[in-house]
Amino acid sequence: AQSVTQLGSHVSVSEGALVLLRCNYSSSVPPYLFWYVQYPNQGLQLLLKYTSAATLVKGINGFEAEFKKSETSFHLTKPSAHMRDAAEYFCAVSDPRLGSNYKLTFGKGTLLTVNP
Amino acid sequence: DAGVTQSPTHLIKTRGQQVTLRCSPKSGHDTVSWYQQALGQGPQFIFQYYEEEERQRGNFPDRFSGHQFPNYSSELNVNALLLGDSALYLCASNLGGLAGNEQFFGPGTRLTVL
Numbered sequence: 001a002q003s004v005t006q007l008g009s010h011v012s013v014s015e016g017a018l019v020l021l022r023c024n025y026s027s028s029v030p031p032y033l034f035w036y037v038q039y040p041n042q043g044l045q046l047l048l049k050y051t052s053a054a055t056l057v058k059g060i061n062g063f064e065a066e067f068k069k070s071e072t073s074f075h076l077t078k079p080s081a082h083m084r085d086a087a088e089y090f091c092a093v094s095d096p097r098l099g100s101n102y103k104l105t106f107g108k109g110t111l112l113t114v115n116p
Numbered sequence: 117d118a119g120v121t122q123s124p125t126h127l128i129k130t131r132g133q134q135v136t137l138r139c140s141p142k143s144g145h146d147t148v149s150w151y152q153q154a155l156g157q158g159p160q161f162i163f164q165y166y167e168e169e170e171r172q173r174g175n176f177p178d179r180f181s182g183h184q185f186p187n188y189s190s191e192l193n194v195n196a197l198l199l200g201d202s203a204l205y206l207c208a209s210n211l212g213g214l215a216g217n218e219q220f221f222g223p224g225t226r227l228t229v230l
Contacts, residue, residue: 036221042223043221043222044208046218090159103161103164103172104151104159104161104208106160107158109156
């Protein structure tokens with residue numbers, strides 16, 4: 001079984017500060033990993049994904065994440081926060097053996113607040 | 117491209133009733149997955165449809181059932197509603213063929229059970 005743990009249900013940063021959202025996973029096989037963002041009253045939007053290519057993955061809106069197998073982590077970072085980054089962020093894992101018929105297992109989410 | 121669409125946007129039901137939620141996948145996608153997102157939680161996988169068949173299922177009771185039509189659209193049915201079924205129901209679609217193809221999510225249907 002796969003699982004995801006997101007450390008910190010709420011992270012607050014100042015505008016212009018570094019954003020670091022933590023994600024640790026558990027998986028019996030090398031996983032695929034995803035970060036999604038959810039703005040209020042909207043669905044989920046993919047920020048970036050790791051599918052066993054480069055361990056440093058760059059996504060949209062200036063976000064990036066690094067896959068660290070030894071630490072079973074996939075933390076999301078952004079050098080400088082913008083007000084528009086305020087949203088809920090979800091880390092998710094899937095089993096590559098399922099091919100395109102994969103299901104996503106999500107963490108509980110981290111609410112990011114950006115202060116002016 | 118319309119993306120994934122879901123209807124209705126909001127729904128209020130009472131305990132014991134039945135509900136049907138609808139989803140149209142992104143153009144060109146053939147796989148539809150349903151997720152339940154309770155308040156303050158991450159989405160949980162309900163089931164997935166491909167070629168009009170349920171491919172895999174999460175840990176949800178048989179009260180949750182679904183269907184996929186030849187045009188790839190899908191329905192989620194929930195019978196004998198419980199208060200705990202109140203949640204945001206998300207539909208996601210992706211294109212079969214490659215592992216890791218992005219699942220695109222719809223805006224969801226907010227179900228409230230009174």
